[in-house]
Amino acid sequence: METLTWTGSMGWLNPVLGLAVGVMVVAYALQILMSLIPDAQIRTVGSGGVTAASQGVSGLLGRLGGYGFLAAIGILLVYLLAGVIIGPAAGIFGGLAQQLLPVWIALVVLFALSFTFKRRLGLYGKLFDSTVGMIGFGLVMFWVFAGVFGGVFDMLITHDSLSQVSGMKNKLPGTPLARAEPEDYQWFLLGGDNLARDVFSRLIKGSWVVVQIAPMATLFAFMVGITLGLPAGYYGGKLDVFLSFLANLILAFPVILLFYLLVTPEIVLTGIPNYMALVLFIFPLVFLAVLLNSRFYTQPSLRTPLLIVVLGIAGWLYLSLVSTDGAIVDAPTYRLPGLPAFMDLFDIDPGVLVVFVSVVFVNAPTVFRIVRGLALDIKTRDYVAAAQTRGEGPWYIMLWEILPNARGPLIVDFCLRIGYTTILLGTLGFFGLGLESESPDWGTTINAGRRLLALYPHAAIAPAVALLSLVLGLNLLADGLREESLRD
Amino acid sequence: MGIFILRRLGVMLLTALCLTFIVFWLTNLYPNLEKLAKTQGNFRMSDEAVTSYLENRGYLQPTPAKFGQWLGVVPGWITEAESGKVTGRCFTSDTPVDDRPRFCGILQGDWGFSTVFKEDVGPTVLTRLALTGKLMLCVLLLMVPSALIVGVLAGMREGSRLDRSLSTFSIATTATPEYVSGVIFIAVLASSRFGLSPWLADMGWIDGKTLFLGSATSAMEDATFWNFFLPVLTISLYGMGYIARMTRASMTEVMTAQYIRTARLKGVKFSDIVLKHALRNALIAPFTVIMLQIPWLLNGVVIVETLFNYKGFGWLLVQAASNNDIELLLAVSVVSVIVVLVTQLISDIGYVFLNPRIRIT
Numbered sequence: 001m002e003t004l005t006w007t008g009s010m011g012w013l014n015p016v017l018g019l020a021v022g023v024m025v026v027a028y029a030l031q032i033l034m035s036l037i038p039d040a041q042i043r044t045v046g047s048g049g050v051t052a053a054s055q056g057v058s059g060l061l062g063r064l065g066g067y068g069f070l071a072a073i074g075i076l077l078v079y080l081l082a083g084v085i086i087g088p089a090a091g092i093f094g095g096l097a098q099q100l101l102p103v104w105i106a107l108v109v110l111f112a113l114s115f116t117f118k119r120r121l122g123l124y125g126k127l128f129d130s131t132v133g134m135i136g137f138g139l140v141m142f143w144v145f146a147g148v149f150g151g152v153f154d155m156l157i158t159h160d161s162l163s164q165v166s167g168m169k170n171k172l173p174g175t176p177l178a179r180a181e182p183e184d185y186q187w188f189l190l191g192g193d194n195l196a197r198d199v200f201s202r203l204i205k206g207s208w209v210v211v212q213i214a215p216m217a218t219l220f221a222f223m224v225g226i227t228l229g230l231p232a233g234y235y236g237g238k239l240d241v242f243l244s245f246l247a248n249l250i251l252a253f254p255v256i257l258l259f260y261l262l263v264t265p266e267i268v269l270t271g272i273p274n275y276m277a278l279v280l281f282i283f284p285l286v287f288l289a290v291l292l293n294s295r296f297y298t299q300p301s302l303r304t305p306l307l308i309v310v311l312g313i314a315g316w317l318y319l320s321l322v323s324t325d326g327a328i329v330d331a332p333t334y335r336l337p338g339l340p341a342f343m344d345l346f347d348i349d350p351g352v353l354v355v356f357v358s359v360v361f362v363n364a365p366t367v368f369r370i371v372r373g374l375a376l377d378i379k380t381r382d383y384v385a386a387a388q389t390r391g392e393g394p395w396y397i398m399l400w401e402i403l404p405n406a407r408g409p410l411i412v413d414f415c416l417r418i419g420y421t422t423i424l425l426g427t428l429g430f431f432g433l434g435l436e437s438e439s440p441d442w443g444t445t446i447n448a449g450r451r452l453l454a455l456y457p458h459a460a461i462a463p464a465v466a467l468l469s470l471v472l473g474l475n476l477l478a479d480g481l482r483e484e485s486l487r488d
Numbered sequence: 489m490g491i492f493i494l495r496r497l498g499v500m501l502l503t504a505l506c507l508t509f510i511v512f513w514l515t516n517l518y519p520n521l522e523k524l525a526k527t528q529g530n531f532r533m534s535d536e537a538v539t540s541y542l543e544n545r546g547y548l549q550p551t552p553a554k555f556g557q558w559l560g561v562v563p564g565w566i567t568e569a570e571s572g573k574v575t576g577r578c579f580t581s582d583t584p585v586d587d588r589p590r591f592c593g594i595l596q597g598d599w600g601f602s603t604v605f606k607e608d609v610g611p612t613v614l615t616r617l618a619l620t621g622k623l624m625l626c627v628l629l630l631m632v633p634s635a636l637i638v639g640v641l642a643g644m645r646e647g648s649r650l651d652r653s654l655s656t657f658s659i660a661t662t663a664t665p666e667y668v669s670g671v672i673f674i675a676v677l678a679s680s681r682f683g684l685s686p687w688l689a690d691m692g693w694i695d696g697k698t699l700f701l702g703s704a705t706s707a708m709e710d711a712t713f714w715n716f717f718l719p720v721l722t723i724s725l726y727g728m729g730y731i732a733r734m735t736r737a738s739m740t741e742v743m744t745a746q747y748i749r750t751a752r753l754k755g756v757k758f759s760d761i762v763l764k765h766a767l768r769n770a771l772i773a774p775f776t777v778i779m780l781q782i783p784w785l786l787n788g789v790v791i792v793e794t795l796f797n798y799k800g801f802g803w804l805l806v807q808a809a810s811n812n813d814i815e816l817l818l819a820v821s822v823v824s825v826i827v828v829l830v831t832q833l834i835s836d837i838g839y840v841f842l843n844p845r846i847r848i849t
Contacts, residue, residue: 028649028653031649032649032650032653035645035648035649035650036650062649245499245503248503249503249506249507251828252503252507252783252825252828252829253507253821253825254783254786254787254790254805254821254824254825254828255787256787256790256791256805256806257511257805257809257817257820257821257824260805260806260809260810261511261514261515261809262514264520264812266517266519266520266522266523266812267514267517267519267520269519270517270518270519272514272517419663423665426665426667426668427665427667427787427791430667430791430794431794431806443667446667446668446671449671450667450671450674450795453671453674453675453679453702454674454675454678454679454680454681454702455679455681457671457674457675457679457682457683460671460675461671461672461675464667464668464671464672465668465672467665467668468663468664468668471663471664471665472659472660472663472664474663475659475662475663476659479659
């Protein structure tokens with residue numbers, strides 16, 4: 001087998017792509033430069049009194065840039081389609097495109113469905129009115145699908161993410177597999193890392209770690225922040241002072257120092273992360289209980305069975321989450337019994353639990369401050385006064401009057417915060433904290449690859465670009481959502 | 489105003505005390521102490537040997553007592569060995585009896601002894617802090633002006649092509665953490681085999697093998713553009729996007745204000761409107777953001793100093809934390825907490841001074 005080039009048999013398109021990109025960049029740059037020079041804008045008056053600014057040279061350049069942009073996108077699509085059809089013959093890109101085929105199909109289906117029903121889908125549907133939001137959503141969903149297909153179903157990967165292949169150490173992207181069996185995938189598409197593992201497969205496996213932990217951790221941080229922030233803002237007074245002081249205390253800690261203090265094997269031995277998990281994970285339960293009780297307490301016949309079912313399920317999940325092997329805390333000197341192993345739904349690796357807890361712990365105070373600020377603002381509104389006059393309880397007002405009206409900024413912040421959590425997870429991996437060293441998550445991979453960065457950069461660049469694109473996608477998505485939610 | 493500052497200082501002191509106590513408690517947990525004893529003594533110590541090692545050095549006292557000693561408000565521990573040799577927290581067995589102080593904590597200016605570097609903590613932290621100060625100064629000099637320029641240019645004409653390109657750039661930088669941009673910069677600009685450097689070297693446009701140096705160790709003594717620019721750029725980029733976006737938001741708000749419209753209708757030149765009328769009011773909000781960004785830079789400093797092997801304060805933090813060097817770690821956390829709290833205070837006070845609409849009585 002020959003070494004693959006980046007574009008293989010589609011190489012003849014490269015100069016065309018270069019030309020299109022060049023035209024776009026030059027045209028846009030010229031247009032921006034021209035906008036700095038003041039000009040007397042000539043307006044023509046059309047029929048019916050419509051005025052239109054003359055486009056002039058600037059408009060021409062803008063149109064040229066637009067064509068260049070469309071041409072570049074079109075050529076990239078050609079690479080993609082060709083890759084899906086002829087596979088590695090179209091080079092590394094072709095091979096990647098073919099491997100990722102399930103992701104493309106899922107993306108196309110998702111976008112087609114969302115486009116068709118966008119008027120009936122509320123804020124989510126409005127997202128498809130904004131280009132920026134759509135690009136962001138596409139990037140995010142790309143990694144979500146890649147994580148789900150690759151991580152859960154083992155579909156996209158070309159090789160096992162942990163097995164080392166002799167002769168493939170630090171090999172460049174597109175290197176054919178040494179001593180390959182016919183049933184093997186014949187290339188390391190993105191090269192091999194310094195332990196001779198396939199970079200591409202690790203990248204896909206790593207996306208599952210991120211896609212799993214980051215949104216869940218953000219969700220828990222939001223539960224904690226909302227459950228504490230609403231009363232702090234609504235009641236004010238001593239409670240507010242106390243909670244704000246605690247939040248500022250955590251915020252004044254440099255994040256990395258906190259990670260180093262919490263996420264070391266010695267601290268894990270003492271069981272402190274388990275206690276923190278015990279406290280932090282109870283907040284969703286409290287939130288659900290108060291949410292349902294405050295709404296339905298006037299109808300005990302509905303409220304009581306509802307609460308029993310919901311809290312029963314949530315409590316079971318909670319106990320499964322905090323207990324491992326039938327114990328909540330399993331320190332060398334003592335043991336706190338938890339859910340027996342046969343009832344335990346899932347076990348979480350202690351390393352992952354520590355990472356999860358510390359990320360929630362770092363994010364919760366910021367969410368608290370945002371929610372508190374929003375509650376302070378909204379509690380002066382008329383509808384809150386109306387609810388108070390009706391004699392509604394304080395928790396009903398907080399959770400059913402204030403919270404729904406604060407949802408816009410909270411949803412936007414939720415997207416941004418998932419991105420930030422992804423960055424934090426990467427930071428933990430970069431310092432080798434928490435997850436074990438062969439874990440394929442992106443931060444750990446960057447950390448492993450950075451030692452040979454000047455000689456073999458591909459092993460670190462691939463996860464770095466992946467992380468960048470996911471966080472960028474989340475930021476763009478948040479931007480699109482903000483724009484669309486401001487519009488109503 | 490005076491009372492406001494005093495109250496803030498009081499809260500600051502309380503926060504710093506609470507935080508150092510938490511750090512103290514976490515670093516003094518038994519597994520950590522055991523690890524410390526084994527790294528300092530030897531790895532095959534029996535449990536009894538570990539206990540007596542820790543006992544003799546005062547590590548097994550109750551945490552509040554140890555914390556008091558570290559602060560210097562409780563007399564330091566004194567141990568008398570069976571041989572009659574007396575050692576204590578504040579003196580060695582060689583110190584004459586009359587010269588032995590009772591208190592030695594940070595209130596007496598004694599920051600303790602680093603078990604990793606075998607040096608007094610005070611001078612160690614100061615030298616490292618000076619190195620990081622150099623880095624931070626360069627970062628601020630690069631980051632603040634470029635962020636303000638990007639923000640003002642973008643906010644000047646909302647929705648224009650310039651605005652859209654610069655806003656995309658800002659979003660991209662906020663989405664690029666330091667360990668990603670640093671890795672990309674090293675691979676593209678500082679690798680002798682990949683990226684731009686070999687190409688430029690072939691063309692004969694650069695003298696050395698690489699465009700920039702991928703390690704900043706040599707910048708500790710002698711910082712040049714060649715060895716210092718990449719770390720500075722890496723930190724600046726991540727912080728820049730946020731400040732630029734805040735500046736842009738503030739600028740667009742000002743540009744729609746009534747007095748700007750008045751100025752335009754009077755026929756003032758566009759450049760004059762931006763520079764003389766809009767800029768001053770648009771820069772109030774970014775000031776707060778810049779001050780609050782400094783604690784975040786601290787994170788970036790830790791990552792970048794590790795990545796570029798620049799042995800400053802961030803590197804010290806990593807060394808202290810990964811080796812559980814208790815007293816060094818405490819000093820490091822005191823310094824970083826003070827940095828955080830002081831910048832918060834400055835941003836609050838500065839905001840009041842800059843914005844005449846806010847009065848604090």
